[in-house]
Amino acid sequence: MMGFFLAVLAAFLFISPSWSAAASDQDNPIEIGHVSWSRDYQGALQASRHSGKPVFLFFQEVPGCLGCRTFGSQVLTHPLLVEAVEDEFIPVLVYNNRRTGMDAQLLNQYGEPSWNYQVIRFVDANERDLIPRRDRVWDIGSLAARMVAALKAADRSVPLYLSSLAVEYDTSHLQTAVFGMYCFWTGEYELGSIAGVVATEAGFYRGREVTLVTYHNDQLALKVLIGEAEDRQCARTVYLNDHSTAVQSRLKIKQFEPNEYQPAPASDQKKQLQQWLMDHRNLSLTMMQLTKLNSFLAGDPEAMLQWLSPRQLAQLGSR
Incomplete structure (x- = not known):
């Protein structure tokens, strides 16, 4: 029965206007979606300290496997999710398949494996995890829910459009x-x-x-x-x-x-x-x-x- 209703919902969703371009970088590699990413980790910590916004630390394989490309193309292109990442967090990209420079340093510091599926850590200006690390977060609803939890842990207000997105995509x-x-x-x-x-x-x-x-x-x-x-x-x-x-x-x-x-x-x-x-x-x-x-x-x-x-x-x- 739920399969029938979800099919109805999917059909309904597509009668709404098609997603327009988000105000972000759409020339990115497919694995990292449409978010405008920073590669300046220390600058992100400083910005977090000044603004109170959490750091959205994205470990990703580029070029990546099918799962990495799917996550980038189907999750990190949703305009409301992109908006929340860019406006409510300080987004930083870390390549998990590069063994030099900042990427290698952060992989070692956070204990993240190389050549892995994408992992997102939410950290404060003191480099502490705001919520426990979790692997295999692969869909819009799960990521939106973790973003909501991270904002609450940082004592930040949660915009209604983001909390609604987490509810709407929580198909279970x-x-x-x-x-x-x-x-x-x-x-x-x-x-x-x-x-x-x-x-x-x-x-x-x-x-x-x-x-x-x-x-x-x-x-x-x-x-x-x-x-x-x-x-x-x-x-x-x-x-x-x-x-x-x-x-x-x-x-x-x-x-x-x-x-x-x-x-x-x-x-x-x-x-x-x-x-x-x-x-x-x-x-x-x-x-x-x-x-x-x-x-x-x-x-x-x-x-x-x-x-x-x-x-x-x-x-x-x-x-």
Whole structure:
């Protein structure tokens, strides 16, 4: 069942505007992504001491194996991740396959093996690890979560766009529920604003309008989500993969059959946001940002803007 829903989510993600170029170095070798890296380790420590920002110490093999190239091309090119690395940290690149100079010195100092997969250490100005070293961090969600943890350990504020990215890509905690209602436009608008909801999609189930809700089950319990839908009077029925789940509700709880669901046309998705998206068609947004903006645009524009990163806000202001 989760495979079906993740496929739906992937399809939904690609109807959003394509990622635009980040304000970074896109002529980098593929292994190191689009981040503008420093090679001045001592200068980075000094900058960290002055600003309080942690050092993002990236040990990477260049030229590298398939895994190294995949990490660079699929993780370190995500615009929001690149923005967070460059703006919230002091990024430093260390080649783990060079045996001279600064690279050899730092490999020895931090006990990092040569010719290894990528490893990222988060250190303070005194060269101390802010969070324990971890190997095999290979995806956007895991890296974003460690960046959040490092900022907290450094007593730095965590921008909402970064913490949201960690939640959105934490696929091991994403669950779904399908709400039957009189209007799926209302469903997306109402349910998308709930804390812990990652995405909504307008759709049809057995010919009736429904809203498919994806939520992070570590931040939002199913019974709370159903209770919110009940309180907002925007749903009559909730369809679950396991309809025997023990949830007390005035809503009807029924079994969900994936083959009887289909997404609504693009013209019915994020209805509150459609004109705004036309006016800002070059702005790249994640599915969680699309969901939140759709919910807050009409009633609370200031709350809507908090879901955007500083670079996205600057892009809005440059129109």
